[in-house]
Amino acid sequence: MDAFFASVEVLDRPEVRGKPAVVAHDSPRSVVTSATYEARALGIRSAMPLTNAKRLVPNVIVLEPHFEKYRHYSRLVMKVFNDFTPLVEQLSIDEAFLDVSGAIKIFGTPEQIAAQIKQRVFEETGLPCSVGVASTKFVAKLASTKSKPNGLLIVPEEDTLKFLHPLPIDALWGVGKKTAEVLNKRGLHTVSDVAHSPEQSLIAALGQAAGSHLYALAWARDPRPVNSEKADKSIGKEHTFNEDVTDIEKLKATLLFQADHVGAQLRKAQLEARTIGLKVTFSDLESLTRSRTLPEATSVGREIHKIVCELLDDLRIGGRAVRLIGVRSAGLVEAGGQQLSLWEDETDPWKDAEIVIDQVDQKFGPASVRPASLLRKIEPTRESGTPG
Known part of the structure; x- marks a missing residue:
């Protein structure tokens, strides 16, 4: 939209x-x-x-x-999409991927389907939308962005690289300002430059995950299917103490454990969170919740931890005894669908580090690698993972 x-x-x-x-x-x-x-x-x-x-x-x-109004129009738009195909992957309140390969015999060519969708959305809501049509999700999203506002852009499969390679490097998902600077210093200014660089050179500059990711996208390699299954609305972790806690440092250490867990679960599900929340239940069973919506989504545990610690500081609990504390991520979106601003601040080293920790945990079991700060500051407790 x-x-x-x-x-x-x-x-x-x-x-x-x-x-x-x-x-x-x-x-x-x-x-x-x-x-x-x-x-x-x-x-x-x-x-x-x-x-x-x-x-x-x-x-x-x-x-x-008026957020209820936006939800109402979002439902109307998504209903139009579902009239054309059951394979609709809603990314957010105003964006979705549609796999229309099974609808061609009914509704015509991809270009005709896209035009019909635009017309139906406008007739039933009065709202403009832009549509990109391509053989992969990445290129379709890029085409829709290039066609804004109120546009329609078709990228035939055989013309994909012709469309993609002349574009500036920030057209690639994950390339923000800092990443662009790193690549520009290496003489890389277009997607074609990235595609024709050795993959190992990109990995050396950006890290294993980011380098391989950008190299694949530069060749339009994006095998992900349209997933119409509803994703979890939230992923969280709560922690009930055996004895009530007043030590702020112990609370923040517990939040680090939970934030790392939530980040790992997000990465496992290939999701990122736009909203991070904190829950605190005191000894008298009063509960307080606070949340923050981010400019850009994240799955980095250290970024999540930083946010919930700031939310905890804002509560100014002043020595009150805490019975339960929890971290929740919401507003979940597909990973890799935006520029990663996290590469541009103090969390830079953590994204690749946490991916490596995921790989170690997968091979040797959960918590095989953990922050040294957690070794003595948290206790075995009643915990719950809380996908919503």
């Missing part, structure tokens, strides 16, 4: 159509949730502080968000 939240709001505010507008709570600490294409043309982006957006475009129109 094109600027989904903003497009939905404009349905009820037709006077806003064609003007720079953002979806956000109109408050000093708010961030932009969505922006019209007119606002984007002036430099406004999602996750930008609203104060910055107003400074950039003083006359920008601020539209209050």
Whole structure:
């Protein structure tokens, strides 16, 4: 969908159509949730502080968000998709992959199916969408992005590399600003440059997982099928202490154990989380929950741990005795479907390290490798993994 939240709001505010507008709570600490294409043309982006957006475009129109409305229109859109094929993999509230190979005899060529989908979505919701058609999920997503707004782009299988190779390297999933800088320093500026580099050279520059991932994508190798099964809504881990705990450091050590577990489960399921949550139950059985939605999804345990520790600090529990503590990840999306900003901060070394730990645990059993900080700071307790 094109600027989904903003497009939905404009349905009820037709006077806003064609003007720079953002979806956000109109408050000093708010961030932009969505922006019209007119606002984007002036430099406004999602996750930008609203104060910055107003400074950039003083006359920008601020539209209050209505999330139930977005869920309603999402259901209408997904119903249209399911009328064409049962093989629909919903990535988020406003995006999905469709395998239409079985629908060609009924609805026509892939291009005709794509055009029909666009028409049906607009007729039944009034909303524009962009469609990319290709032989792999990666290239189809890339084609849909290239066709925005309100576009349709077909990439025939035999023309895949002709389409892909001239593109800049940041077209590849996983290439953010820092990764692009590393590759640019090696003289790599296009997807073709990456494809024609030795794979081991990419691995040396970026690590095993990232190097192999980018090399495969540069040759349009993406064997993943469209998966219509519903993914877990959340993955979490809770920890009940044998005796109530007041030591903040012990609580944070427990959170590290749980965050590492949640990260490993996300990677095993090939998912990433957009929202990280903390649950604390005190000795009097009062429970508090806090969560944070991230600009970009993650499956890195250390990033999850950093966030839940910040949430714990924000609670200011002041020595209250804690009976249970837990970490939850939600807003799950398919891994690798976005730029990995985690490569650009202090969690850089951890992504590959945690993948190696996954491999060791698979070979020698769970917790074969664990942080030294956990050796004495957590106890055998009643724990529960909580996929939702």
